Amino acid sequence: MKKSYKFGVSITRRGLLAAALLAGTATFGFQSQEAKATETLNALVWCDHTDPALIKPFEEANNVKVNLKDYEGTGTALSLIEQSQPGDWDVFVVDGVDVPRVIEAGILAPLPTEKLPTGDLFPELVMAENHTKDGKTYAISEKFGYNTISFNKTKVDAADVKDMSIIWSDKYKGKIAIYDYYLPIIGMVALGLGKKTAELTEADLPAIKEKLFAMKAVSKQVGEVVSSQTAIATGEVDILVGGGEWVTAGLTAEKPELDWVLPDQGGVRWSQSIGVFASSKKKDLAVKFVQYILSPEGQARLATSSCYWAMPANAKAGAHLSDAQKTALRWNDQKDYLARSQLYPAPSAELDKKMQDIWTEFLQK
Amino acid sequence: MTSLANPNSGERHKALAFVLPAVVWTGAFFVIPFAFMAAMSLWKRVGTKTVQTWSLDNYFDFFAKSHFFDGLLNSLEITLTVTLLSVLFAYPLAWIIAMRVPERWQRAALLLAILPFWTSYVVRSYAWMLVLGRSGIINQSLMSAGIIDEPLELASTRAATIIGFVHFFVMLLTLTIYANLKQLSPNYARAAADLGASPLRTFIHVILPLTTPGIMVGAFLTFALCIGDYITPQILGGNNELVLPQIIMLQIGRRADLPAASALAIILMLIVSLVYLLCARWLKLERA
Numbered sequence: 001m002k003k004s005y006k007f008g009v010s011i012t013r014r015g016l017l018a019a020a021l022l023a024g025t026a027t028f029g030f031q032s033q034e035a036k037a038t039e040t041l042n043a044l045v046w047c048d049h050t051d052p053a054l055i056k057p058f059e060e061a062n063n064v065k066v067n068l069k070d071y072e073g074t075g076t077a078l079s080l081i082e083q084s085q086p087g088d089w090d091v092f093v094v095d096g097v098d099v100p101r102v103i104e105a106g107i108l109a110p111l112p113t114e115k116l117p118t119g120d121l122f123p124e125l126v127m128a129e130n131h132t133k134d135g136k137t138y139a140i141s142e143k144f145g146y147n148t149i150s151f152n153k154t155k156v157d158a159a160d161v162k163d164m165s166i167i168w169s170d171k172y173k174g175k176i177a178i179y180d181y182y183l184p185i186i187g188m189v190a191l192g193l194g195k196k197t198a199e200l201t202e203a204d205l206p207a208i209k210e211k212l213f214a215m216k217a218v219s220k221q222v223g224e225v226v227s228s229q230t231a232i233a234t235g236e237v238d239i240l241v242g243g244g245e246w247v248t249a250g251l252t253a254e255k256p257e258l259d260w261v262l263p264d265q266g267g268v269r270w271s272q273s274i275g276v277f278a279s280s281k282k283k284d285l286a287v288k289f290v291q292y293i294l295s296p297e298g299q300a301r302l303a304t305s306s307c308y309w310a311m312p313a314n315a316k317a318g319a320h321l322s323d324a325q326k327t328a329l330r331w332n333d334q335k336d337y338l339a340r341s342q343l344y345p346a347p348s349a350e351l352d353k354k355m356q357d358i359w360t361e362f363l364q365k
Numbered sequence: 366m367t368s369l370a371n372p373n374s375g376e377r378h379k380a381l382a383f384v385l386p387a388v389v390w391t392g393a394f395f396v397i398p399f400a401f402m403a404a405m406s407l408w409k410r411v412g413t414k415t416v417q418t419w420s421l422d423n424y425f426d427f428f429a430k431s432h433f434f435d436g437l438l439n440s441l442e443i444t445l446t447v448t449l450l451s452v453l454f455a456y457p458l459a460w461i462i463a464m465r466v467p468e469r470w471q472r473a474a475l476l477l478a479i480l481p482f483w484t485s486y487v488v489r490s491y492a493w494m495l496v497l498g499r500s501g502i503i504n505q506s507l508m509s510a511g512i513i514d515e516p517l518e519l520a521s522t523r524a525a526t527i528i529g530f531v532h533f534f535v536m537l538l539t540l541t542i543y544a545n546l547k548q549l550s551p552n553y554a555r556a557a558a559d560l561g562a563s564p565l566r567t568f569i570h571v572i573l574p575l576t577t578p579g580i581m582v583g584a585f586l587t588f589a590l591c592i593g594d595y596i597t598p599q600i601l602g603g604n605n606e607l608v609l610p611q612i613i614m615l616q617i618g619r620r621a622d623l624p625a626a627s628a629l630a631i632i633l634m635l636i637v638s639l640v641y642l643l644c645a646r647w648l649k650l651e652r653a
Contacts, residue, residue, distance in 0.1 A: 073618035078413065082621070105413050174518065180604055221521035221603030227494070236498050236520060349412040352620065357430065360615055364432040364607050 040065045041285055043091035044077055046272055048143070048305035049293075057301075058292045064285065072224070074098040081107060086279035090286040092139075096271035097183070097346040099130045099139045108275040110136040112287060117294055117314060124338045125271060125313040130346075139275035142293055143302055145310035146341055147184030148267035150232060150243025150260040164192035164263040167241045168214040177231040178215060178222045179242025182359035186212070187268040187344035188241065197268065197342045202351060205358060212362045215241065222363060225308070232258060249309035249328040262337055269341040271313070296320050303329065406627035410620060423628030433612055437632070440608040443523065444592040447530040448584050454531065455538035455583065456576075462539070463546035475543065479536045486533070490600040493529045494520055497601075521603020529601045530591055537590075538583035545579025546572075578648060585644045589637050609633050 039062075043049065047070040055066050071077045074095050081089065094102055102108055118126065118140065125141040132138065149161045155175070160166050167176070167188065178185060187197040189211045195204055220237050221227070229247050232240045233255055240247060244267070248258040274293055276286040292298045299312035300320035311329055318331055330337065347355055406423055409416045427433045458478060466474045481489060496502050497519040504516040519525055553575065557567040595610035602608075607615075609629060616626040 075618050075621035078621040079617060079623060082415075101413050220518070221605060223521075223604055224599070226491075227600060227603075230491070230494065231521075234495065234498055235500050349620075356615070356620065357432075360430075360607065360612065361432045363604050363611075363615075364435050 038063050039282065039285060040067055041090050041282060041289055042067045042069070042088060043093070043289070044069050044071065044080065044089050045091070045093040046070060047072075047307035048302060048310075049093060051301070051305040051307060054298070054301040054305055058289060058298070061292075062285070062288060066289070074102075078102075078105075087281045088279075089277045090280040090282050091274065091289050092277055093142070093272055093274050094139070096127060096130055096141060096144075096273045097343060099127075099273050099275070100133075100346070101349075102275075103133050103138045106278060108138040109278040109280065109283060110138055111140060111276060111290065113137045115287060115291060116140055117316070120296075120314050120316045122313060122315050122334065122338060124269075127271065127273075127343075131273060139273040140290070140294065141271050141313040142274045142299070143310050144269060144271035144313055145246050146244040146260075146262060146267040146269055146337065147179065147181075147188065147242045147344065148244045148260060148262050150240040150247045150258060152232065152235070152238045152257050153259045154257045155238040158259075158261070161239065161261050162264050164188065164265040166239070166263075167192065168211050168218065170218045172239055173218040174220050175238040176215075176219045177228055177237040177240045178219050179228050179240065180222045180224050180363075181242065182355055182362075183347075184268045184270060184344045185215075185242050186355055186359070187342070189215070190345070191263075191265045191268065191342065194265070197345045200345050200347065200351070202354060205354060209358050209362075212358065213365055216362055216365045244310075245329055246308040246310050250304075250306075252324075252328045262340055266340040266342060267337065268344045269338070270344060300325075402627045403631060405624050406631050408624040410622040410624050413621075415624060423625045424632070426625065427629060427632060432607070433629070436607045436609045436612040437636075439523075439606050440592050440610070440633075441636075443526060443530070443598070443608060444588055447527055447534060447591050448587045450527070450531045451534040451538050451587050452580055452584055454535045456542055456580070458535065459539045459542035459546055463543050475540075478539050481532065482536055487596060487600070489533070490529050490597050493525065493532070493601055497525050497528070520601070521605060523602060523606065525601040525603070526598045529597045530594070533597075534587040534591065537586060538580075541583035541586070542576060542579045545576045549575055581644050581648055585641060588640055592637060593633060 041064055043066060045068050049055065050068050050070050055068065058064070059066055069080070071080065077092070077094065092102070092108065099108075118137075121141060122144075125144055127141055128137075131140060149164075149167070151158075151161050156172065160171065166172070186200075186208055189208050190197050190200055190204065193204075193207055193211065200208075216222070219241075221231060223231060228240055228243065229251075231237045232243065232247065233251060244260050248255070248260050251258055274290050276283055276290060280286050293302060294314055296314055296316040297320055299314040299317035303309060303312040303317060303321065304325055309329060311331075311334060318326060321329070321331070326332070345355070405415075407419045407421065409418060409420065409422060427437075462471055462474045462478065484492075498504070499516040499518075499520070501520070503519060504513070507513045508516065549572065553571050554567050557571045558564075562570070592608075593610055595608075595614055598608045598611060599614075604611075610633070613626045613629045613633070616622040616629065
């Protein structure tokens with residue numbers, strides 16, 4: 001995946017001139033391509049959409065420039081939207097569990113489902129309860145994966161990570177990293193305690209809190225995406241709680257010792273959805289972009305984006321993925337994984353605040 | 366008419382014209398945003414909406430929730446440690462460059478001292494993570510030398526955060542202290558020697574007091590930048606404890622709770638302002 005560069009190349013004046021010319025040509029080429037585009041589309045997205053391999057084919061086919069702004073956390077996106085003018089944004093990629101509150105806030109426009117491949121999605125990814133309101137569909141799943149347990153199979157017994165309780169056991173004390181996102185981790189703890197993620201109430205919080213604090217005591221670090229990946233890739237830790245294919249699939253070639261598993265109690269499923277802004281002035285073009293992202297070709301490119309890999313929501317994308325890519329994504333295991341996984345919690349605003357407080361306390365512990 | 370009546374009036378207008386851009390700039394990019402942030406800190410986030418009802422709830426929350434208040438204590442402990450260590454490392458470095466390195470090499474020496482400034486702050490933090498890691502250069506060297514059998518847990522600790530900060534701020538303090546040392550006339554040291562003072566006594570009673578302004582300016586900058594920093598603790602601290610800027614980010618990241626984040630930011634700013642006033646007052650007393 002990653003390109004390797006050789007250092008120690010002697011730099012000559014001719015070489016420098018050639019490099020400058022190349023840079024100039026590239027810049028000119030870039031500008032001229034931008035200048036040629038007749039329209040622009042502004043999309044608020046997750047980082048996987050910023051891969052040129054995904055966006056360029058759409059830009060070239062439609063003679064359009066797609067301006068992408070990536071963000072982490074729905075709260076950040078909502079802040080950006082609040083500070084923007086109506087019409088600033090056209091396309092929105094958002095966490096699947098947050099779609100209801102985004103619809104409630106009037107941010108998304110209804111989608112023309114007849115123009116979208118809704119019938120080709122994995123059934124579990126239709127998520128009508130999240131994506132529809134009053135019979136209208138406002139968003140559609142585009143990619144999904146699991147927050148579960150990633151581990152180094154040369155250091156960790158595969159049998160150990162099949163039981164969720166390993167995440168608070170002290171068997172691998174100091175060798176565990178925790179992904180810093182409270183909803184999936186709380187969901188994993190709930191699964192470990194035999195609770196359903198969709199049915200969590202305030203009454204479940206004390207037991208969850210106790211296990212979270214036990215996890216903190218045996219963990220080495222709690223980190224966001226990059227530091228979590230770095231920690232397991234460099235051997236700093238051997239287990240990543242909250243990891244999954246999004247951590248290991250892109251590293252398969254370089255780090256074959258990294259693996260991930262859905263414990264016997266199941267796993268927490270995440271998904272991302274795509275929709276069109278209600279205030280967009282380019283709704284037709286925005287829908288075209290959504291169509292492209294959901295097409296089998298677009299889905300295959302999105303699944304293997306350079307930012308992170310994960311399963312495409314469209315089951316027909318498999319035809320555009322290589323065998324190696326499908327193996328890394330565990331394509332053939334999806335039926336079992338989907339059946340054994342639950343969406344991570346989607347709490348009410350009140351419960352969400354309480355969960356966040358527990359998470360802050362957990363980090364401060 | 367007025368300018369004819371009062372010859373100083375023209376000068377005043379000229380002075381005003383010079384000052385005006387700075388006033389407009391400060392007003393537009395500091396006073397107005399700050400006033401807006403102060404107002405927002407009194408609002409509330411309810412569900413997905415920010416409700417403009419006035420209350421001090423966000424401030425009460427800060428004192429009521431121990432994990433919020435602990436964030437401030439962690440920030441203060443780390444910042445004071447970093448400031449102290451940075452001064453202790455930067456002063457000898459600045460002194461050696463200013464007093465011992467030949468004049469013609471001083472610029473090069475200073476350049477070498479601040480060279481790490483040229484790399485990205487984030488990249489530098491990640492580089493430290495690799496250096497301090499279990500398979501990092503420190504652990505590997507200690508293990509190769511047979512000093513330790515098991516790697517030390519250096520990364521993802523408060524110590525790692527402090528190391529990352531000190532590495533950065535030593536450079537900053539070196540610059541302010543060096544500038545101060547270069548302004549000192551060598552005659553002060555010569556006069557002290559003539560009067561029989563030893564080099565150590567000269568340093569303690571003459572050089573050090575005269576370079577206090579440089580130390581204080583650098584130390585204040587270190588304090589202000591360090592207590593407000595989010596990146597270094599986030600990358601090097603391993604989220605094993607939170608500092609106040611991390612708690613501020615947590616309010617925004619998920620719930621877009623800008624009112625709570627604003628209240629915490631105001632508290633942070635009040636602390637920096639208080640430290641500034643103490644520094645300014647102390648420097649004034651020193652001069653008096």
